Amino acid sequence: MKKILEAKNIVKTYNRNTKNEFEVLHGISLEVYEGDFICIMGPSGSGKSTLINNLSTIDTPTKGSVFINGKSVNKMMETETGKFRYENLGFVFQSFNLMDTLTIRENIAVPLTLAKVGKDEIKERVEAIANKLEINALLDKYPAECSGGQCQRCAVARALVTNPKLIVADEPTGNLDSKNSHDLLALLKNLNEQDHVTIIMVTHDAMIASYSKRLLFIRDGVIDEVIEREGLDQKEYFYKIVQANSKESMELLFQ
Numbered sequence: 001m002k003k004i005l006e007a008k009n010i011v012k013t014y015n016r017n018t019k020n021e022f023e024v025l026h027g028i029s030l031e032v033y034e035g036d037f038i039c040i041m042g043p044s045g046s047g048k049s050t051l052i053n054n055l056s057t058i059d060t061p062t063k064g065s066v067f068i069n070g071k072s073v074n075k076m077m078e079t080e081t082g083k084f085r086y087e088n089l090g091f092v093f094q095s096f097n098l099m100d101t102l103t104i105r106e107n108i109a110v111p112l113t114l115a116k117v118g119k120d121e122i123k124e125r126v127e128a129i130a131n132k133l134e135i136n137a138l139l140d141k142y143p144a145e146c147s148g149g150q151c152q153r154c155a156v157a158r159a160l161v162t163n164p165k166l167i168v169a170d171e172p173t174g175n176l177d178s179k180n181s182h183d184l185l186a187l188l189k190n191l192n193e194q195d196h197v198t199i200i201m202v203t204h205d206a207m208i209a210s211y212s213k214r215l216l217f218i219r220d221g222v223i224d225e226v227i228e229r230e231g232l233d234q235k236e237y238f239y240k241i242v243q244a245n246s247k248e249s250m251e252l253l254f255q
């Protein structure tokens with residue numbers, strides 16, 4: 001299986017060399033293979049967003065290294081990072097991050113415009129991904145004219161339009177109700193299973209995490225527990241995830 005991402009011993013320290021210096025990630029190593037669907041969970045403040053940002057070029061680790069498609073991303077120049085991002089990564093955030101003044105069509109086209117893809121090809125690729133995600137009817141609307149669920153589907157289309165190797169999603173269902181959350185996860189699961197899109201996702205929600213294939217539980221800046229779905233059905237996997245999540249509550253209640 002092809003290795004998409006490798007993190008070696010990453011450490012992240014905020015406010016370095018000040019009295020507020022504070023190490024959030026304490027040497028995390030991780031390998032992600034093509035077709036993986038990894039979910040990161042953990043208590044608030046445990047370092048989930050810091051980890052996903054450091055894995056995906058949004059932030060740079062203080063120590064250790066990250067390789068995406070075999071390329072070391074730590075050593076990349078600022079200018080190179082932008083190009084590398086839209087060629088290799090698709091991002092989905094809690095707040096959708098669509099631009100209000102652009103139509104959905106223009107929003108989805110942004111990574112292609114940045115990559116200087118020609119006008120005709122942009123039109124073709126935007127329409128193809130809109131077809132796949134069944135959002136054709138939204139293309140000429142503005143984000144304010146779409147529901148939250150529709151906006152997040154459009155954000156996923158924007159993340160996928162460059163055919164990235166890896167989708168990075170930080171709390172993608174954070175602003176969605178349960179029906180829209182499940183629809184979004186069904187879509188991501190389908191992309192993962194049918195098109196082998198590799199996904200790394202942060203969530204607080206055990207039900208949402210039960211769509212993944214592997215769960216990394218972060219506690220105090222280290223990977224404390226790994227749960228593989230393997231032969232489990234979604235319900236059994238969900239119960240295992242709930243158990244991992246309830247560890248803190250049990251400790252608080254019965255210490």
Ligand SMILES: Nc1ncnc2c1ncn2[C@@H]1O[C@H](COP(=O)(O)OP(=O)(O)OP(=O)(O)O)[C@@H](O)[C@H]1O
Nearest residue numbers: 014015022024042043044045046047048049050051
């Ligand atoms: N830019 C920053 N500068 C200083 N400290 C930061 C910065 N970003 C995050 N932190 C701190 O690092 C720790 C981990 O933050 P992070 O956002 O990664 O946690 P999280 O697990 O994603 O939390 P949550 O579930 O609440 O979103 C927290 O204590 C946070 O206050």
